[in-house]
Amino acid sequence: MSAEYSALSTQYFFMAEQIQLEVVTPERRVLSGTVDAVYVPGVGGELGILPGHTPLISQLQTGVLSYTVGERTYRLHVSGGFVEVNRDRVSVMAEVAERPEEIDAARARLAHERAEKTLSAWSGTEEDFEKARARLERSMVRLQLSTGENLTR
Amino acid sequence: MANLLDIRRRIKSVKNTQQITRAMKMMSAARLKRAQDRVVAARPFASKMLEVMGDLAARTDEEFRHPLLNARGDERYLLILITADRGLCGAFNTNLIKAAQAFINENAGKQFEVLPIGRKGRDFFRRRSMDIVKEYIGLTGKGSVGFGEAVSIADDIIKRFTEDETMDKVFIIYNEFKSVLQQRVVIEQLLPVSGTTERIEEDEATRAVDMTDYIYEQEPAEIFSRLLPRVVETQIFRALLESVASEHGARMTAMDSASKNAGELIASLTLNMNRIRQAAITNEIIEVVSGAAAL
Numbered sequence: 245m246s247a248e249y250s251a252l253s254t255q256y257f258f259m260a261e262q263i264q265l266e267v268v269t270p271e272r273r274v275l276s277g278t279v280d281a282v283y284v285p286g287v288g289g290e291l292g293i294l295p296g297h298t299p300l301i302s303q304l305q306t307g308v309l310s311y312t313v314g315e316r317t318y319r320l321h322v323s324g325g326f327v328e329v330n331r332d333r334v335s336v337m338a339e340v341a342e343r344p345e346e347i348d349a350a351r352a353r354l355a356h357e358r359a360e361k362t363l364s365a366w367s368g369t370e371e372d373f374e375k376a377r378a379r380l381e382r383s384m385v386r387l388q389l390s391t392g393e394n395l396t397r
Numbered sequence: 398m399a400n401l402l403d404i405r406r407r408i409k410s411v412k413n414t415q416q417i418t419r420a421m422k423m424m425s426a427a428r429l430k431r432a433q434d435r436v437v438a439a440r441p442f443a444s445k446m447l448e449v450m451g452d453l454a455a456r457t458d459e460e461f462r463h464p465l466l467n468a469r470g471d472e473r474y475l476l477i478l479i480t481a482d483r484g485l486c487g488a489f490n491t492n493l494i495k496a497a498q499a500f501i502n503e504n505a506g507k508q509f510e511v512l513p514i515g516r517k518g519r520d521f522f523r524r525r526s527m528d529i530v531k532e533y534i535g536l537t538g539k540g541s542v543g544f545g546e547a548v549s550i551a552d553d554i555i556k557r558f559t560e561d562e563t564m565d566k567v568f569i570i571y572n573e574f575k576s577v578l579q580q581r582v583v584i585e586q587l588l589p590v591s592g593t594t595e596r597i598e599e600d601e602a603t604r605a606v607d608m609t610d611y612i613y614e615q616e617p618a619e620i621f622s623r624l625l626p627r628v629v630e631t632q633i634f635r636a637l638l639e640s641v642a643s644e645h646g647a648r649m650t651a652m653d654s655a656s657k658n659a660g661e662l663i664a665s666l667t668l669n670m671n672r673i674r675q676a677a678i679t680n681e682i683i684e685v686v687s688g689a690a691a692l
Contacts, residue, residue, distance in 0.1 A: 268445055270544040270634055272438040288614050301449065302614030303623060325627075326620065328449055330611075337445050339544075339627075 263295055265311055267320065267336040274320070274341045279311040282334050284327050291327070293334055300329040304338060306381045308389060319344060321389050323382050340382070347390040356383035401677075404670040408663055415659035421485065422652035429577065429645035431541070436574055436638045443631050450628055453621045456611070461618050465555065465590050465625045469565045473508045475530070475557070476500070477587065477633075478522075479571035479640045480515035482537060486644055487651035489572060489580065490517040496582040497521075497570050510564075514550070514637070530557070537641050547634035554633075555626055558588050571636040572643035578650055580643040587632060590625055 265282055267275040282293045285307025291300075306323040324339030359380035366373060478497050480490045494517070501509055513519040514533040522529055531553065536546060558564050567588040572580040613620065 266441070266445075268442040270439060270442050270547075270631055271435070273441050286614055291614075298612055299610065300612040300614065301453070301617075301620060303620060326449060326624070328445075335445055335449075337442060337449070 261295055264333045267338065267341050269338055269341050279313050282311045284309050284336065293329055295332055297329050302327050306385055308385060309336065319389060321347065321385050344389040347386050349390040352383050352386040352390055356387055359383050401670060401673055404666055408666050411659050411662050415656055418652045418655040418659060422649055422656060425645045425649040425652060429642065429649055432642035432645050436642050439635055439638055443635055446628060446631055450624055453617055453624065456617050463622050463625055464559045465588060467589055471565055473563055473565050475564055475567045476509055476511045477569040478511060478513050478518040479636055480518035481644045482516040482535060485651060486648035489644055489647035492582050493570060493572060494518065494521050496584065500584060537637065537644065542637040542641055544634055547637055548630050551630040551633045555629060569636055571640045574639045574642040574646065577646040580647055587629060590628060
């Protein structure tokens with residue numbers, strides 16, 4: 245028991261150089277691997293996570309999650325859910341997570357136009373408005389990721 | 398004694414049936430693979446979710462109250478029964494319905510309302526003229542269940558539960574996928590979300606070393622109350638996936654044995670037919686021989 249304990253505590257002192265990143269959605273595991281840095285869209289703002297980060301839990305908002313491996317940066321569209329950081333393990337539990345190549349740009353554009361139309365001619369409850377706004381936001385991020393267009397004004 | 402023509406007709410009809418059962422078996426086998434993969438794919442999220450919930454529950458105030466957590470009375474139950482839309486899958490639906498009936502009988506004093514998912518369960522409750530609050534048909538039949546569908550069911554149930562203070566508990570009955578040959582009927586309490594307290598105690602013991610202090614970007618209570626509906630959604634989603642996989646497994650096994658039985662039946666009928674044919678031929682020969690002898 246004591247040996248086990250000391251093994252665990254040494255792990256604490258020698259901080260890993262890399263992070264274990266895991267992105268899961270209810271339907272599948274999107275990503276699982278070792279990365280150098282992760283940037284997640286938290287509700288309170290962008291969170292940059294490097295090796296040795298303090299344990300943290302935050303809610304996520306719709307946006308772009310990016311992570312770097314060596315010189316390369318990869319990006320994912322995430323929406324909703326939580327992020328947990330614990331001992332160089334970053335677990336992202338998102339409601340939606342997609343790689344740019346999985347996004348259907350044409351569909352995203354359609355969704356974007358539709359969402360814009362409903363919002364510009366608004367006549368509904370507040371709750372529905374929030375939903376429509378969330379849809380618009382999602383379609384914007386997806387479009388941006390799949391085509392490189394920037395729609396934020 | 399049956400005549401030749403009858404037996405031939407019979408063989409033909411059995412053959413036709415066998416073709417159908419064989420095709421159904423093959424279809425189920427293909428769908429089973431996909432359904433099974435989805436069950437496996439959904440597991441990491443569910444387990445991560447429960448892990449974080451356990452962590453959070455340990456850190457939120459004792460006084461923290463949430464409508465989905467609070468224990469209420471013990472009078473009115475809502476029963477969610479996930480069955481298949483179609484039959485021909487062995488004892489799959491029967492077992493579920495039996496379990497539901499047993500559960501209702503055990504809690505005879507309670508007031509029951511039901512929410513069937515799947516046609517077979519709906520039909521059963523309707524025959525029993527039970528109080529059906531809502532039904533979801535055609536969801537499990539089409540071979541794949543999306544998370545979105547699970548979310549809308551969960552939202553509906555959560556809404557019913559939070560708006561109606563006299564609704565005390567929500568249970569869910571479904572078939573859990575153990576293996577292709579085995580399904581297990583499980584009854585779980587969905588609401589109020591339970592098991593947190595026990596799990597926390599257990600967790601505290603097992604990972605006393607791991608009690609890291611988290612930074613909470615939002616208040617733990619706030620994250621917790623965001624997390625709870627997600628937990629219910631995930632639970633329903635998992636139940637649906639398990640049920641779909643079990644259904645295909647059950648159908649595959651049932652259709653496999655049906656095809657085998659049909660094969661046996663055909664063999665014995667063919668034997669019978671040949672015997673009768675041979676008897677007729679022998680008869681004719683005797684007639685010819687004795688006719689010749691008489692001349």
